[in-house]
Amino acid sequence: MTASRSPQDSSRRQLATALASIVGEDNILTESEDLQTWGQDWTRFYSPDPLGIVFPRSVEQVAQLVQYAKNNRLPLVPSGGRTGLSGGAVAMRQELVVSFDKLNKIKSFNETDQTVVVEAGVVTARLQEFAREKSLYYPVDFASSGSSQIGGNIATNAGGIKVLRYGLTRDQVVGLKVVIGTGDILELNRGLIKNATGYDLRHLFIGSEGTLGFIMEATIKLTVPPPPLAVALLAVPDMAHTINLLTTFRRRVTLSAFEFFSDAALTHVVEQSSLSPPFAKRADFYVLLEFERRSEQDMTGAESAFESCAESGWVTDGLLSHTEQQRRDFWQYRERISESIAPFTPYKHDVSVVPSAIPDFLASVDALVAKEYPDFQKIWFGHIGDGNLHLNILKPDTWSVADFRQECERVNDKMLKLVQSYKGSISAEHGIGLLKKSGLHYTRTASEIALMKSLKQVFDPEGVMNPGKLV
Numbered sequence: 398m399t400a401s402r403s404p405q406d407s408s409r410r411q412l413a414t415a416l417a418s419i420v421g422e423d424n425i426l427t428e429s430e431d432l433q434t435w436g437q438d439w440t441r442f443y444s445p446d447p448l449g450i451v452f453p454r455s456v457e458q459v460a461q462l463v464q465y466a467k468n469n470r471l472p473l474v475p476s477g478g479r480t481g482l483s484g485g486a487v488a489m490r491q492e493l494v495v496s497f498d499k500l501n502k503i504k505s506f507n508e509t510d511q512t513v514v515v516e517a518g519v520v521t522a523r524l525q526e527f528a529r530e531k532s533l534y535y536p537v538d539f540a541s542s543g544s545s546q547i548g549g550n551i552a553t554n555a556g557g558i559k560v561l562r563y564g565l566t567r568d569q570v571v572g573l574k575v576v577i578g579t580g581d582i583l584e585l586n587r588g589l590i591k592n593a594t595g596y597d598l599r600h601l602f603i604g605s606e607g608t609l610g611f612i613m614e615a616t617i618k619l620t621v622p623p624p625p626l627a628v629a630l631l632a633v634p635d636m637a638h639t640i641n642l643l644t645t646f647r648r649r650v651t652l653s654a655f656e657f658f659s660d661a662a663l664t665h666v667v668e669q670s671s672l673s674p675p676f677a678k679r680a681d682f683y684v685l686l687e688f689e690r691r692s693e694q695d696m697t698g699a700e701s702a703f704e705s706c707a708e709s710g711w712v713t714d715g716l717l718s719h720t721e722q723q724r725r726d727f728w729q730y731r732e733r734i735s736e737s738i739a740p741f742t743p744y745k746h747d748v749s750v751v752p753s754a755i756p757d758f759l760a761s762v763d764a765l766v767a768k769e770y771p772d773f774q775k776i777w778f779g780h781i782g783d784g785n786l787h788l789n790i791l792k793p794d795t796w797s798v799a800d801f802r803q804e805c806e807r808v809n810d811k812m813l814k815l816v817q818s819y820k821g822s823i824s825a826e827h828g829i830g831l832l833k834k835s836g837l838h839y840t841r842t843a844s845e846i847a848l849m850k851s852l853k854q855v856f857d858p859e860g861v862m863n864p865g866k867l868v
């Protein structure tokens with residue numbers, strides 16, 4: 398029996414042949430399990446429905462894919478480690494997912510320049526490891542660095558726990574090779590430290606979420622390894638005090654991280670792991686701060702900062718790491734939060750204000766969520782030293798994902814308006830993607846959004862690059 402062939406079947410076959418001629422049959426996946434896996438990131442609010450997944454192995458193949466997509470109006474979704482939290486790598490409208498999993502080589506290292514050239518699919522932790530092997534340091538770090546890729550980090554301008562000391566991903570990138578939506582290949586800045594030749598297009602791609610083109614390779618600046626580090630874990634009765642702690646400790650030690658989390662966050666971590674609570678008497682909030690321990694004077698400085706905070710009533714208890722193992726153990730309380738709440742399909746607010754506005758801002762957010770989400774559990778944590786708050790609203794078991802999301806979005810406008818009133822950002826480090834798109838205007842003006850759209854039009858005239866995301 399011969400099956401009748403529809404025009405749709407035939408165009409699918411043509412597509413499959415074209416893609417196979419570019420990347421090879423072995424580098425295409427279309428099984429439904431694979432579509433589910435590669436069609437989504439860490440957000441769980443969307444149903445993936447990609448057309449297929451391709452795994453290119455060279456810049457030229459990606460340029461050909463873009464040419465083909467442009468000529469055939471085939472939407473493309475760049476896909477990195479899929480740890481994104483805004484739906485940027487989600488494909489749910491028959492897009493072709495372009496995965497960087499097979500473009501994962503560390504291409505070269507220059508000891509004099511202290512730079513490394515990596516393909517976009519290199520996993521963040523692999524770059525950290527490579528830097529260590531060269532007695533250098535790659536400072537961008539966060540709980541998902543074992544899975545996220547450099548291309549994804551650049552496309553989202555990822556932040557993490559060391560921003561206070563070393564800056565964002567943007568601050569580490571000295572060169573980029575990209576394939577833009579026209580199919581052209583651009584080499585931007587080429588590793589130069591100084592380059593005063595007009596618009597720095599490299600920075601347009603950092604944080605562009607795959608909407609202008611594909612990041613193919615990056616030249617990354619490494620730095621000298623930090624001196625030995627120590628961590629203080631502090632019990633804090635009121636989150637408004639966190640910024641007093643930041644100011645007090647900063648006077649006495651060089652901070653490399655300053656994080657906070659709520660007791661509810663700690664409870665989830667303890668429940669989902671073998672860790673015991675750090676203090677006999679629980680506090681409402683905790684601050685984890687890390688500082689450079691160049692000499693014993695730094696430890697004395699931290700101790701005296703702690704005493705001064707205790708006298709002021711800003712901390713009720715504290716622990717100081719004296720060994721590297723203790724330092725790592727203390728970090729576990731903070732680093733395991735995202736994973737321990739993931740089963741509750743959290744609705745994530747990733748917002749920022751200038752650090753000095755934090756006490757007022759936290760109080761306003763607290764008042765808002767207490768009123769608007771009385772029945773939902775709220776988990777507070779964040780990189781508070783750089784003004785970044787992660788507020789996670791957990792889905793009760795009895796709610797469906799769709800109803801829960803709708804209810805969270807009802808409050809979203811009020812939350813984002815509040816952020817706007819503090820001149821803050823509605824997405825500090827997770828990007829806009831699909832999830833935050835409707836709120837972009839709370840941080841970007843109409844003129845800015847119009848300019849962003851014009852730029853997209855220049856770099857991606859046919860609109861094939863991650864359509865529907867960001868702008």
Ligand SMILES: Cc1cc2nc3c(=O)[nH]c(=O)nc-3n(C[C@H](O)[C@H](O)[C@H](O)COP(=O)(O)OP(=O)(O)OC[C@H]3O[C@@H](n4cnc5c(N)ncnc54)[C@H](O)[C@@H]3O)c2cc1C
Binds near residue numbers: 474478481482555
């Ligand atoms: C447990 C956990 C903790 C996290 N902590 C932090 C944190 O502290 N700080 C932080 O900033 N983020 C954090 N994240 C979010 C996430 O890890 C970052 O956004 C990361 O940079 C995403 O990288 P990825 O490779 O997984 O990108 P993906 O999720 O695959 O993609 C992200 C975006 O980049 C685009 N993209 C991917 N690769 C390319 C490419 N080669 N060219 C062009 N566009 C591309 C995608 O289309 C998408 O828009 C966390 C996530 C989890 C799950």
